[in-house]
Amino acid sequence: MMAAKYAGVPIRLHTFTGLIFPSKKGLFQKLLIMMDKVLCWHATHIFPEGNGVKQDLEKYKITSKPLKIIANGNVNGIDVDYFNVENVTIEEKQKLKNELNILSEDFVFIFVGRLVGDKGINELVTAFNRLDNPRVKLAFGRSIGVGAGSFASSDFSTYSTAS
DSSP: OHHHHHTTOSOOEEEESOOSGGGOOHHHHHHHHHHHHHHHHHOSEEEESSHHHHHHHHHTTOOOSOBOOOTTTOOOOOOTTTTOGGGSOHHHHHHHHHHTTOOTTOEEEEEESOOSGGGTHHHHHHHHHHHOOTTEEEEEEOSOOOOTTOOOGGGEEEEETTO
């Protein structure tokens, strides 16, 4: 953003798709706030992904520029054609289940996201542990490059209360 401003780029857009500083404390939080303020100063237009991000930007006085929320407040749409279950063969599904030790009678919850407190991961694990049922498993997704025919056990790790 800074380079674009100093290179004379007339329109410089920045999207905030999440904020780190609200969950931090002390000097580190102040540093992150300062960095976001500098970034906003160099941008001509700022787009928070939703109301929560917008409210935090206003609460912490990150910028006085107008904030326009992107679309309906969520940038995480899903390409239903790309992630269509019919694009994955029965053999590929079974191979993944075998590698993750998932049986046909198991019920699997899947979490895909950053493993940080503000995404609700602590509450999810606490609730999951209360189930105390070996047939219920929790899968954590990572390396989200999965799609038609490209699922791999390395994209997930599973956890069971029986573990």
